[in-house]
Amino acid sequence: GEDVEQSLFLSVREGDSSVINCTYTDSSSTYLYWYKQEPGAGLQLLTYIFSNMDMKQDQRLTVLLNKKDKHLSLRIADTQTGDSAIYFCAGSNSGYALNFGKGTSLLVTP
Amino acid sequence: NAGVTQTPKFQVLKTGQSMTLQCAQDMNHNSMYWYRQDPGMGLRLIYYSASEGTTDKGEVPNGYNVSRLNKREFSLRLESAAPSQTSVYFCASSDSSYAGLAFFGQGTRLTVV
Numbered sequence: 506g507e508d509v510e511q512s513l514f515l516s517v518r519e520g521d522s523s524v525i526n527c528t529y530t531d532s533s534s535t536y537l538y539w540y541k542q543e544p545g546a547g548l549q550l551l552t553y554i555f556s557n558m559d560m561k562q563d564q565r566l567t568v569l570l571n572k573k574d575k576h577l578s579l580r581i582a583d584t585q586t587g588d589s590a591i592y593f594c595a596g597s598n599s600g601y602a603l604n605f606g607k608g609t610s611l612l613v614t615p
Numbered sequence: 616n617a618g619v620t621q622t623p624k625f626q627v628l629k630t631g632q633s634m635t636l637q638c639a640q641d642m643n644h645n646s647m648y649w650y651r652q653d654p655g656m657g658l659r660l661i662y663y664s665a666s667e668g669t670t671d672k673g674e675v676p677n678g679y680n681v682s683r684l685n686k687r688e689f690s691l692r693l694e695s696a697a698p699s700q701t702s703v704y705f706c707a708s709s710d711s712s713y714a715g716l717a718f719f720g721q722g723t724r725l726t727v728v
Binding site for chain 2: 509536538545546547548549550553593595597601602603604605606607608
């Protein structure tokens with residue numbers, strides 16, 4: 506397995522960009538994922554990136570992968586109050602084993 | 616669209632009692648998973664089923680059993696509940712061997728007293 510570390514809390518103003526960071530220990534992590542969890546709900550897959558990519562953009566979401574530093578980030582452009590949630594980073598180096606970080610609570614203030 | 620449905624949503628058990636958490640998916644997915652989420656923690660895999668008829672242990676299988684009843688349903692059983700099993704349990708399913716490309720249920724909040 507591997508360790509996945511995230512900062513626990515981030516607060517941003519509505520309209521600003523949010524950047525949530527994640528580091529992982531296993532350099533053989535091939536698949537990296539970002540999930541969103543709203544209060545009382547299950548996890549929702551937001552986006553993912555494979556290790557042969559450096560960047561992936563999907564509307565307001567940009568994922569950056571620095572394989573050398575084993576660092577993954579999720580940027581949310583024009584953050585809205587509806588983006589307030591817990592964001593989990595997860596990595597996998599094999600099909601069925603996912604290692605989750607502890608989650609970053611994002612608070613968006615008006 | 617129902618997606619992944621878990622029952623019950625909430626449950627309180629006494630130590631030593633048994634119960635089964637039910638999960639069903641209507642997306643014709645091959646793979647299904649059970650995770651637990653503890654406060655301040657990420658999800659940890661309890662068991663998974665890569666396909667109908669197969670089950671395998673995950674990171675924290677002790678105290679649990681599973682049954683892949685058919686392609687749609689994957690149940691999690693606690694034979695003798697312990698306070699350490701107080702947690703939120705999530706079922707998930709995926710159409711591929713990539714566990715991360717999964718859809719999650721809404722969770723079952725279990726308290727063992």
